[in-house]
Amino acid sequence: MDMNDLLQALFRWIHFLAGITWLGMLYFFNLINAHITAALQPATRREVVPQLMPRVLWWFRWGAMFTFLSGLLLLLWKYFILGSGFTGDAGLFSSSAGLWIAMGALFGTIMWFNVWFIIWPAQQRLITWVKEGQTPPEQPQVAKTALYASRTNTFLSVPMLFGMLAGAGHYPSISFFPWFIVVIAVGAGVAYYLIFNFAPGVAKTWP
Numbered sequence: 001m002d003m004n005d006l007l008q009a010l011f012r013w014i015h016f017l018a019g020i021t022w023l024g025m026l027y028f029f030n031l032i033n034a035h036i037t038a039a040l041q042p043a044t045r046r047e048v049v050p051q052l053m054p055r056v057l058w059w060f061r062w063g064a065m066f067t068f069l070s071g072l073l074l075l076l077w078k079y080f081i082l083g084s085g086f087t088g089d090a091g092l093f094s095s096s097a098g099l100w101i102a103m104g105a106l107f108g109t110i111m112w113f114n115v116w117f118i119i120w121p122a123q124q125r126l127i128t129w130v131k132e133g134q135t136p137p138e139q140p141q142v143a144k145t146a147l148y149a150s151r152t153n154t155f156l157s158v159p160m161l162f163g164m165l166a167g168a169g170h171y172p173s174i175s176f177f178p179w180f181i182v183v184i185a186v187g188a189g190v191a192y193y194l195i196f197n198f199a200p201g202v203a204k205t206w207p
């Protein structure tokens with residue numbers, strides 16, 4: 001067995017499993033939890049949030065971290081160790097597949113940053129306040145910051161996933177230019193529909 005193939009398979013497996021965990025939690029937050037938590041009575045929220053959120057956020061942030069690190073290893077291995085860097089015959093920016101994966105990696109990096117440096121710090125403060133029954137004046141702004149960062153990640157996740165699939169060679173006939181504009185626009189539209197139209201209805205009508 002070729003060692004290069006073995007290492008790439010290992011990195012991709014980790015990347016795939018961690019990504020499923022991360023995005024699953026992201027969609028849980030935006031499509032389910034945001035609507036259910038808002039409907040809870042304050043006393044119930046004080047019981048549920050401190051138990052639920054730390055566990056969900058643990059899988060959320062470490063799923064993001066392992067997705068980011070394994071993706072970075074894959075990118076470096078394929079394009080900078082075995083390839084020709086940014087340019088050349090096997091460069092990151094010299095083919096549609098490389099450009100697609102670069103777009104996906106860029107969006108994924110922004111999402112990872114939002115998780116670790118915006119959403120997680122904000123949620124730590126919010127969980128503490130809920131647990132202690134406090135409502136400091138800065139609480140609405142902190143909650144809004146976490147919400148907006150999480151929704152940004154949801155919007156980025158749809159074109160990011162397309163870029164990853166296209167970069168892996170699943171759509172060889174779809175060139176990066178000009179289709180990346182269509183992918184971003186359609187992806188944003190899908191995310192908007194899921195967050196603001198579909199999910200609120202499901203949360204209200206399903207038992």
